[in-house]
Amino acid sequence: MQVRPPYKIALVQMAMAAEPAANLDKACAQVRQAGSQGAKVVCLPELFRSPYFCQKEDAALFSLAEPIPGPSTEALGWEARRSGVVVLASIFERRAAGLCHNTTAVIGTDGAILGKYRKMHIPDDPGYYEKFYFAPGDLGFQVFPTEFGNLGVLVCWDQWFPEAARLLALRGADIVFCPTAIGWHPDEKAAHGAAQLDAWRTVQRGHSIANGVYLAAVNRVGLETPAGPPGIEFWGSSFLCDPQGVIVVEASAVREEILVDTVDPGRIEDVRRHWPFLRDRRIDAYQGIDHRFLDVER
Secondary structure, eight states: OOOOOOOOOOOEEEEOOOOOOHHHHHHHHHHHHHHHHTEEEEEEEEETTSSSSGGGGOOOGGGOOBBBHHHHHHHHHHHHHHTOOOOEEEEEEETTTTHHHHHEHHHHTSSOOEEEEEOOOOOTTTTTEEGGOOOOOOOOOOOOEESOOEEEEEOOOGOOHHHHHHHHHTTTSSSSEEEOOOOETTHHHHHHHHHHHHHHHHHHHHHHHHHHHEEEEEEEEEEEEETTTOEEEEEOOOEEEEOOEEEEEESSSSSOEEEEEEEEEEHHHHHHHHOOOHHHOOSOOTTTTSSSSSOOOO
């Protein structure tokens, strides 16, 4: 069996300005820089084109949505073609009037859209009012074959669900990319911040271990207050972990950074030979996993 050669990926940790055009220009520049550092796949944070607007419910903010293909995919497609990279771009997708999704477009090295993933799990929590803006995804959990490797995508809240990561592994993903917008409510940080950040890292490292895949979590950074104080302090800390859950590179909690490191499909082959979780799954005994809850008579 022939295993694909290693390839470099880039995780772009950004702070967002108020003006969408400025964020798109910065994203294009970051893709260019990542390509110059040898990256072949570049992932941007969730909804990179604006501050995280879901901190409030405001119908006027639907004007931020755009079609796919559209302005963002056109600009990033040009950069992808120029740099010879694959770009994963998280976009507020306008599908039709009154129908929007939180969508990641996968753009190939020729600038064309290889496909898109629509966020499946939509949160509704204080400061994260995404159900107001986004319909749940209807394209399923997909893997996108590229000339470098097989790429899976989960978006933010998706990254907490083991079923989602498992399906991507079963469909042949080498790496699961998780474009993200997650942070602390400033008034909760002192009491709960360390535990929240640790849980976020731990659950994603667990996906890598249980499935024998690489995982790249790509967050934004900085304090954003579009709904007024206290806002959300996005905790950065973007990271790449290997198929044993070892964090091989990690960004700070406070700075914009481009992390570039290597994904080696041969490492997946080696880890799975020694930890054969996929071999030993009891697929005959998991009835009920597709139920909301299994009520038991008492």
